[in-house]
Amino acid sequence: MPTLDAAFSALSDPTRRAILARLVIGEATVLELAKPFKMTQPAISQHLKVLEGAGLIVRRIEGTRRPCRLAKPGLDEVDRWLAMLRSALEKNYDRLDHVLAEMKPEKLRGKR
């Protein structure tokens, strides 16, 4: 994921977040996306360009259609967040082990 800044800025727009939410269901063309969002095709195309540049979606060519779908790196974002949470929690709980060990010297029964 070389483009986290781009992804971050792409995600700052509510329309682009809504487009991503729509693409979770499956592939869609510009035309199919323009309809529910009540936006012009060029406006949607502009948003798709930003999302594509950020590595969040990919587009393929199918005749005259260019359907887009979520890119794998975009989906990995949840895993990245979970990995950050896991890293922080593991460090915390390792420290908590030490705190707990010091909390119960009375239970060590004169060990050492």
Added chain:
Amino acid sequence: MSKMMLKTEGDKYVVVTRHFAASPESVYRAHTDPNLIQRWLLGPDGWTMPVCISEARPHGKIRYEWTDGKGGGFYLTGEYLELEPFSRIVHVERMHMPDPTPDSRVETRFDADGAGTMMTMRMTLPDIETRARMLATGMEHGMEASYVRLESIL
């Protein structure tokens, strides 16, 4: 048995389980007593929590302020909703980075498990925007290396 387990429950919740070699009472106290919280709830190495408010009663306030000692920092506020000594805590929390993230409800259970305690924490998975902001903050604060390392393990 001390290995932490972290899994998602649908796309709404994250559930973390971890065994501790101490009684539920001790683990519960370590989660509610500010003097104890300040010693372990710190995240990446090098961070400290100079301000820790934890009013362990229903409607009691929570405020944790972290600093990296180099001018970086953020804080979290929240409220306790339910407390069942020494088995269960329910609270809400939000991060301020500096804009507040949406409230996250967290339920933490402490169950006797052999001579120790099995802790189960169930929290709301933040929305995509919040995750992006937290990731961006995490990167700024030099957590990149640790989670890139972890990604190779996952």
